[in-house]
Amino acid sequence: MMVFRVDRKEDKIVKRRVIKRVAAYKWKIPECFGQLKCLESLSLDFNSFDGPIPSSLGNLSSLTSLRLSGNRLNETLPSRLWLLPNLVYLDIGNNSLVGRVLEAHLKKFSKLKGIVMSSTSLIFKVKSNWVPSFQLEYLFMSFYHLGPNFPTWLQTQTSLWYLDISNAGIIGVAPTWLWKWVSRINGPIDLSNNQISGNLSRL
16 A cells, blocks of 8 residues: 655645555655655555665655555665654564664654564664653564664653564663563563563562
């Protein structure tokens, strides 16, 4: 399914929402999407787009939701992707994307509430004392290079209701704050298939 949402009548897209079902796309994501300056939501998930994510998507300053999961996208993430100041939901999971995600990349994402990066070859590389500018509601980083150390920045996230960091390459003793922190999460928590050890008696 492809969803384009525009809220301003003066944009080239006349309809407020256009939904098109796609059986089997074997195309690259068109660079021309970057011309839709008023676009608020772009959902191209679960098609067969391949190649890189076009850098022109960094022009979509009104974009709040970007969903590209379940395609065949590859190469590194374009630097301009990190220039979307209004982004709330970022879903790029289940692709063949490579490279590093650094704290500098996420600096402008103060409105971010949801991240899906599961099942990619991306590496999340931040300092142990990093404090994100956002407060997440859900985080999916399963089958992802998040370890080997337990991500200490998670303790700054107090609005989470869904956490999945299974199969994330985390190794070692759980930090002392972890069990009290996860007890505040109201939804599902999946830490499975890591090598986390520690005392569960305080749960």
